[in-house]
Structures are given as C-alpha cells and as structure tokens.
Amino acid sequence: MRITARVDYAVRAALELAAVAPEALTAERIATSQGIPARFLQTILSDLQHARLVTSQRGREGGYRLALPPAEISIARVMRVEQGFLAEVHGKRPEDVEYPGAAETLASVWVAAREGYRRVLEEVTLADVVTGKLPGHVAEIVALEDAWRSFGDSPGR
DSSP states (O other), rough: OOOOOHHHHHHHHHHHHHHTSSSSOOOHHHHHHHHHOHHHHHHHHHHHHHHEEEEOSSTTTTTEESSSSGGOOOOHHHHHHSSSSOOBBBBBBBOOOOOOGGGGHHHHHHHHHHHHHHHTTTTHHHHHHHHHHHOHHHHHHHHHHHGGGGGGGSSSO
C-alpha cells in the first residue's frame, strides 16, 4: 500500500472540512491546522471542487465546504480524486492484467488485495474518522496487534 503526499493531504483537508460541516474554512486555516503547504493545498482543493466534493464561496463568509454530508463521502472517494484507481498494476486495473506461465494467477492476488483495501476505504467515511467511530470490521482490524507492525516485522511472515 502506498499513499502519496497528495492523497494524504486531500484526505486530511476533507477531514478538516468534515469537522466543521456545514461551515466553511479558508484554505489558509486548513493548511495551517494540517501542516499542508498552502500552494499544494490550493491545487488539491481545486481538484476536490472539480470532483464536486467541495464547494467554494468568496467573500467575508467565504471559504471551502463539503458539497455533501461527511457521512456520504468515503475515504476512497477522496483518494480517487487524486490517484484514480485505488489499486493499479503498471497503470492498469488488476482485473485487466494478464501474466503468462507461472505468474498466471498473480492477477487474482492483485484483485484480492484491492478488494481488501476497498473494503476498508469504501466503508470508512469522513464522518467516521472525525467522530473516531470506525465501522465494526475496521475497528476489529485496527485492534489486531499485527495490524500495527510492518510486513517484515510480523512473526511468521
């Protein structure tokens, strides 16, 4: 799993907006509270606006706000704005990859891995993160001691 700075910043900006929804926040306030470079954040907010997840308003009461309630925006939806597919292999969706010979079944592994990733990211909403109340199956995964270890650190792996 690789989460780019751009994706991380987009999700964190959306969470800041979710925390005050339906109120608006200025880009400067989001940048300051999350430690996101202001110029980078402007581009991200523009992307989120183009994807119709965020709206903006000029003026004294202006700023950015979520276009939908936080409970209707999944983490995956925000991520896709900045990275496209949640999982890809050489720029293709896992189900579109074909391998010859001994690696033939590898595409199935990529599809399964994407599904596991999706089961978390599609079901966790901005509201879940802001309130700290993750869906049950996600909270169960987080409670596993192995979940907090790097892949190479896990016993037997």
